[in-house]
Amino acid sequence: MALLDVKGLTACVSGYTILNNLDFSVDENELRVLLGPNGAGKTTLIAMISGQFKPTDGVINFDGQDITGWAPYDIVRAGIGRKFQVPNMYETLSVYDNVMVSLKGDRKVFNYMLKRISPQDSDRVWEILEFIELAEKANEPADTLSHGERQWLELGMLIAANPKLLLLDEPTTGMTQEGKMRTAELIAKIAKNHTVLLVEHDMQIVRQIGKKVTVLHQGQVLVEGPLSNVVADERVREVYLGKGKLQ
Numbered sequence: 001m002a003l004l005d006v007k008g009l010t011a012c013v014s015g016y017t018i019l020n021n022l023d024f025s026v027d028e029n030e031l032r033v034l035l036g037p038n039g040a041g042k043t044t045l046i047a048m049i050s051g052q053f054k055p056t057d058g059v060i061n062f063d064g065q066d067i068t069g070w071a072p073y074d075i076v077r078a079g080i081g082r083k084f085q086v087p088n089m090y091e092t093l094s095v096y097d098n099v100m101v102s103l104k105g106d107r108k109v110f111n112y113m114l115k116r117i118s119p120q121d122s123d124r125v126w127e128i129l130e131f132i133e134l135a136e137k138a139n140e141p142a143d144t145l146s147h148g149e150r151q152w153l154e155l156g157m158l159i160a161a162n163p164k165l166l167l168l169d170e171p172t173t174g175m176t177q178e179g180k181m182r183t184a185e186l187i188a189k190i191a192k193n194h195t196v197l198l199v200e201h202d203m204q205i206v207r208q209i210g211k212k213v214t215v216l217h218q219g220q221v222l223v224e225g226p227l228s229n230v231v232a233d234e235r236v237r238e239v240y241l242g243k244g245k246l247q
Contacts, residue, residue, distance in 0.1 A: 002027050002028075002061075003028040003164065004024075004062050005025045006022060006023065006045075006049075006058065008059065009045070009048065021058070022058070022221065023221070029195055030212065031191035031196045031211060032198065033206050033227075034046075035213055036216035040216040043199065045216070046167050046169050046199060049197075050072060050167055051071055062078060063078065067080075079164035082166075083167065084169055092141055093142060094138065095134055098142050098156075099129060099153075099157055100125050103121055128159055132156040133182075155168075155171070159190065164195060165195045166190065168200075170199050171198075206227065212226060213227050215236050217239050
């Protein structure tokens with residue numbers, strides 16, 4: 001059974017149809033890459049799954065529940081975490097504290113500051129910091145990190161919340177090539193224990209970690225399948241990347 005199953009999802013804004021009766025699903029423990037030209041509906045789909053926008057029509061099923069129209073907070077509690085293109089964190093808190101505040105549970109910054117930290121929580125934070133390779137910067141304020149490090153910290157914050165599904169919207173935007181490669185490696189490691197839906201436009205990243213790919217066009221699925229098949233599909237070359245750009 002699919003962890004995420006979208007049926008007939010439609011989104012209309014000011015008379016413009018962004019998603020058009022879209023059917024889409026992601027299996028548990030799968031890393032799915034979502035491709036498509038600007039305006040194809042990728043970010044809109046992510047926004048509706050995470051509760052930022054409500055669909056005009058259609059149903060979003062997650063982990064056996066109909067979450068269509070749920071508030072973002074309730075969707076997070078159900079087990080969906082979203083990473084935006086611009087990192088979202090507590091700028092003046094340390095790297096360590098950002099991860100600690102994000103640990104799964106009913107946590108707020110002020111509650112955390114007044115609460116005694118258990119050894120188990122502390123061990124979990126250090127485990128995550130090692131995983132995202134930021135343990136050496138644990139005591140530094142988040143606003144002193146580089147762009148790439150901020151992206152990795154937010155990925156660590158997502159992991160700390162232990163979601164069943166991670167929605168990653170172009171996490172390598174603005175990075176150096178080295179940073180992109182490290183981020184791709186980190187996402188691949190995350191996907192070993194989590195279900196990940198990744199929106200990405202950099203084909204080098206897609207080639208590095210992508211196995212199954214869905215290409216959206218005009219709010220519908222154009223092509224879906226193994227990366228090798230998608231790359232070879234003439235329709236993808238014509239409407240998305242242009243002939244010769246997938247080499």
